[in-house]
Amino acid sequence: MxxxxxxxxxxxxDSAPECFWVSLRTLLRFRPSPTCEALLVDFEATDRLFIREKIVASPQYQKFLKLMPLGNRAEDFGVALQAIELRAELDDQATYDAFFRELGANFAAEFHRYFYWEREAFRGAQPEVWETLSVxxxxxxxxxxxxxxxxxxxxxxxxxxxxxxxxxxxxxxxxxxxxxxxxxxxxxxxxxxxxxxxxxxxxxxxxxxxxxxxxxxxxxxxxxxxxxxxxxxxxxxxxxxxxxxxxxxxxxxxxxxxxxxxxx
Ligand SMILES: [Mg+2]
Missing domain, CATH: 3.40.50.1000 (HAD superfamily/HAD-like)
Incomplete structure (x- = not known):
C-alpha cells in the first residue's frame, strides 16, 4: 500500500448533523414542511454547545441517518426530509428510488442548487456552530x-x-x-x-x-x-x-x- x-x-x-441542519434550511427555502420548520426553530434556539447533542437525540435525525446510505448526492438529503415529513417508510433501495421519482426532477434540481448555497451561508454566518456540527x-x-x-x-x-x-x-x-x-x-x-x-x-x-x-x-x-x-x-x-x-x-x-x- x-x-x-x-x-x-x-x-x-462525523458531519451528518451538519448535513441535517443545512438540509432543513434548504428544504424550507422552497417547500413548506411543518416538521422541518419545528426542528429548525428548536435547534436555532439552542445554545451552541448543546446543538449537536440535541440534533443527534431527535428521532427525525435518526431516521435521516437510516436513509442516508440509500442516497448519493445532496438532493438525497431533501428526499430523506420529505420522507420524514410524509412519514413514508423507505426500507430498501427500490422503495426509496420510487419515492425519489415521485418527487420529480425539479425537486432534486432545486434542492441541489440551494443546498450548497445554504452551506456557504451557514458557514459564513455562524462558523462556530458550523464547526460544532462536523466533528x-x-x-x-x-x-x-x-x-x-x-x-x-x-x-x-x-x-x-x-x-x-x-x-x-x-x-x-x-x-x-x-x-x-x-x-x-x-x-x-x-x-x-x-x-x-x-x-x-x-x-x-x-x-x-x-x-x-x-x-x-x-x-x-x-x-x-x-x-x-x-x-x-x-x-x-x-x-x-x-x-x-x-x-x-x-x-x-x-x-x-x-x-x-x-x-x-
Ligand atoms: Mg461518505
Whole structure:
C-alpha cells in the first residue's frame, strides 16, 4: 500500500448533523414542511454547545441517518426530509428510488442548487456552530497521526475543497496531506475519477491504493479499477450495506481493527 485514500464525510468527519441542519434550511427555502420548520426553530434556539447533542437525540435525525446510505448526492438529503415529513417508510433501495421519482426532477434540481448555497451561508454566518456540527472520528485521527510516515495519505470526497481544508485544519491533520492529495467534488461525480486523479498525482498503480469509504456503492465503482476497497463500519451505513459490500467482495472494517489490518 503506497496510498491510503479516505472519503471525508462518514470516514474522517462525523458531519451528518451538519448535513441535517443545512438540509432543513434548504428544504424550507422552497417547500413548506411543518416538521422541518419545528426542528429548525428548536435547534436555532439552542445554545451552541448543546446543538449537536440535541440534533443527534431527535428521532427525525435518526431516521435521516437510516436513509442516508440509500442516497448519493445532496438532493438525497431533501428526499430523506420529505420522507420524514410524509412519514413514508423507505426500507430498501427500490422503495426509496420510487419515492425519489415521485418527487420529480425539479425537486432534486432545486434542492441541489440551494443546498450548497445554504452551506456557504451557514458557514459564513455562524462558523462556530458550523464547526460544532462536523466533528472528527477521533480514533481515526489518532491512526492517521501515528501512521502518516508509513503511507501517503489522501482524501477522495464529494465535498467542496474549502470545507474540507477548513475541517482538516481544525482536526489538526491538514499537514499530513501533501499538496494535491485532497481531491474534492470538482474531480467528478464518480469516485473512480477521484481515484484516477490520485493514481496519476502519486504515480502509483491502482493496486497500490487502499480506499476507505462509508458507501458500498462508491466502493463497488472504484473496486473495478483494481483499488483495494474497505467499507468504514464507523460511518453512515448499517447491516443492509454491510451485506451488499460483502456480497461484492468488499471488506467491512471496524475502527478498532483498522490499524492492525492496514499496517500489521
Ligand atoms: Mg461518505
Amino acid at each position: 503506497k496510498v491510503l485514500a479516505l472519503d471525508f464525510d462518514g470516514v474522517i468527519s 472528527p472520528f477521533a480514533g481515526l485521527i489518532e491512526i492517521l497521526k501515528a501512521r502518516s510516515g508509513d503511507v501517503n495519505l489522501a482524501v477522495a470526497t464529494a465535498k467542496d475543497g474549502h470545507s474540507v481544508a477548513t475541517l482538516l485544519a481544525n482536526y489538526g491533520i491538514a499537514s499530513l496531506f501533501a499538496d494535491g492529495a485532497v481531491v474534492d467534488k470538482e474531480a467528478g461525480r464518480s469516485k473512480r475519477a477521484h481515484l484516477r486523479t490520485l493514481a496519476e498525482r502519486f504515480d502509483v498503480a491502482f493496486d497500490e491504493i487502499t480506499f476507505i469509504d462509508d458507501k458500498a456503492n462508491h466502493l463497488m465503482e472504484t473496486q473495478q479499477l483494481g483499488v483495494r476497497c474497505l467499507l468504514a463500519q464507523w460511518g453512515y451505513n448499517g447491516e443492509r450495506e454491510h451485506v451488499v459490500a460483502r456480497e461484492n467482495g468488499i471488506g467491512v472494517i471496524s475502527l478498532d481493527a483498522l490499524e492492525p489490518y492496514l499496517f500489521g
